[in-house]
Amino acid sequence: MNSESRRLRWPLAAAALAAAMLTPQAQAQPAWKPDHPVSLVVPYTPGGGTDATARAVARRLGELWGQPVVVENMPGADGLIGTRRVMEAKPDGYTLLLQVPSIVVTRHVPGLKGVDPLARLTPVTAVSISPAAIVASAKVPAKTLAELVGYCKSASTPCSIASGESLARISARQLAAEAGIPNLIVVNYKGTGAIVTDMIANNVNMAFTGITAALPHYKAGTLKILATQGKKRAAALPEVPTTAEAGFPQFQSVTWYGLFAPQGTPASVTQGIVSALHEAVKDPDVQKTIAAAGAEPLVNSPAEFAAQIREDSARMDALVKLYPLE
Secondary structure, X not given: OOHHHHHHHHXXXXXXXXXXXXXXXXXXXXXXXXXXXXXXXXXXXXXXXXXXXXXXXXXXXXXXHOOXXXXXXXXXXXXXXXXXXXXXXXXXXXXXXXXXXXXXXXXXXXXXXXXXXXXXXXXXXXXXXXXXXXXXXXXXXXXXXXXXXXXXHHOOOOOEEEEOOHXXXXXXXXXXXXXXXXXXXXXXXXXXXXXXXXHHOOOOOEEEEEHHHHHHHHHHXXXXXXXXXXXOOOOOOOOOXXXXXXXXXXXXXXXXXXXXXXXXXXXXXHHHHHHHHHHHOOOHHHHHHHHHOOOEEOOOOHHXXXXXXXXXXXXHHHHHHHOOOO
């Protein structure tokens, strides 16, 4: 090889080495991990599906990270009190929020001054997904959703439906209008636990709610789950028809339990959280807890979760126009 060839080949070899060093494998960095405790805010009371999901993953995340993940229940103002805590937190991955689809209608709630939490939060990932359900007291004389509607149309005392958050209130108004129950009374609650207690006693007749809190009482015979609201039957309730099968296809709703971070949280941090959650949901105890709540693990990318939120927002915006929150 002459000297001219050597002069040409050395720069090419150096360039090839530099390119190799810039490959994703060579550039890969260790996934983000916290070096002090993380707060996981649940903006609802203990005992519901959001709380159960949070506690299921917090323990395992703490083990994976080697740092405590502390669940903080901060209920109130349709979930806005706890949500605002995360909206205003430093975007560093140490303050996270577990929310449900009702967050998409917060800006429509009277009295909350049009605050839109989604404008100040970063979607991270879903954690699990479960169809919502139409639940009734075992003391109500109805075995199907159609029988419940018929009973409420003819009962001497108006039927009542419980609501723990704004999305459920919209569904209640939709049921009253579209199923023809004009005297249906909507009773607002601060949390699912109190709703379940009052439904068991038949102080309130029914509710749109997640499966989680109702499932053990359904198995005990003190509550009835008349229909689930997914496109297919819930894995935890294969014997219960969907709302479409029950003759009410317009009442479809899937509850995702989703993780959010403050707006501006670096992508490296959110990706580190997603990676840890992928591992967390493989844990048998986490899977058992999620399954017991009538849900299924679903960890997706920030982009996929954001797309789901946009789809739900468009659907609920249309319903709010028909059934405004009061």
